[in-house]
Amino acid sequence: MENELRIISVSKEFKDGYKALNNVSLDIKKGEFFSILGPSGCGKTTLLKMIAGFISPDSGEIRVNGERIDHLAPNERNVNTVFQNYALFPNMTVYDNIAFSLKLKKANKDTIDKEVHKYLDLVGLSEHRDKYPDSLSGGQKQRVAIARALINKPEVLLLDEPLSALDAKLRQKLLIELDTIHDEVGITFVFVTHDQSEALSISDRIAVMHKGDVLQVGTPNEIYETPVNTFVADFIGETNFLEGEIIKVYDNYAIAYEKDLGEFKVELDKPVKVGNKVKLTLRPEKILADNKMPNNPNDKYKILEGIVDEVIYNGFQSKLFIKLDNSDKIFKAFEQHREFVEQDELFEWKEKVYFYWNYEDAYLVEVM
Known part of the structure; x- marks a missing residue:
């Protein structure tokens, strides 16, 4: 054109x-x-x-x-x-x-x-x-x-x-x-x-x-x-930022470390080497949350525990603000309401939850 x-x-x-x-x-x-x-x-x-x-x-x-x-x-x-x-x-x-x-x-x-x-x-x-x-x-x-x-x-x-x-x-x-x-x-x-x-x-x-x-x-x-x-x-929209230091590099992904998150996988959207500091964007809708530990978790997923710090009900979805265990870090997660939701099915304030994401859904925006 x-x-x-x-x-x-x-x-x-x-x-x-x-x-x-x-x-x-x-x-x-x-x-x-x-x-x-x-x-x-x-x-x-x-x-x-x-x-x-x-x-x-x-x-x-x-x-x-x-x-x-x-x-x-x-x-x-x-x-x-x-x-x-x-x-x-x-x-x-x-x-x-x-x-x-x-x-x-x-x-x-x-x-x-x-x-x-x-x-x-x-x-x-x-x-x-x-x-x-x-x-x-x-x-x-x-x-x-x-x-x-x-x-x-x-x-x-x-x-x-x-x-x-x-x-x-x-x-x-x-x-x-x-x-x-x-x-x-x-x-x-x-x-x-x-x-x-x-x-x-x-x-x-x-x-x-x-x-x-x-x-x-x-x-x-x-x-x-x-x-x-x-x-x-x-x-552009809402997001979470993940930061860490690259400690291992493989063919298709790398491993980063951050003291509160521990180790997590990084898709190689940009070239990295050991010692690089990296920043990733992770959209809230990519994060899954559950009050039970997921069964047989896929090794592509990073699983963390936290407490629901705030819940905002928006009708078609709930916005969860999850405070990471033993940290001041807050993660935003969007829970879509695809079916009729009873009041007691919603996440509650101070409830313990597991939240997780596929490393391929976090995009590498900065290599330092």
């Missing part, structure tokens, strides 16, 4: 000395749903505004379909932006908001009417065409903003935290709608968010940013299961 949007060695420093972007490069494919993910202040919104033309780079290039656009004014780029605050015209109806750009281009009335109804239908707002923004819900306003951007038939649609002002259930509903709209129109979407679950659920690929740098680009599965470093592992 060809690259439609290319960010090439782009940097930006503001007058106060704040470096927003440090030599950032990204290749985004035609028709891709691409997310730029990171905490506040990481540079993701600066990068989006640079693609849109609202901020100029200090150095580097931005290209769409091979054509350099970083010298063009925003209205000269075939790129449209959907903003967090919707930016609708309050004195115009839904119909007129969506039609606005076509009227500016002096399209004929029949073309405008046909196109507006097409995009009203696409975003499911045909029955609201004559309403004003003040009478719409937040989700409806966002869909008007999306339709208004798409009617220009941009090559790239930029979405700047478009769901952050909405409540959790509505965000989830609009995420699905956004994905459906993307599939129908087939253009490139660049989605900026600080919400990991949004990015994981909707993206073809994700770029994780931190302090002006792109740390990792990959599919949601790659970002979650094989994070490139400790920051990415910790930022």
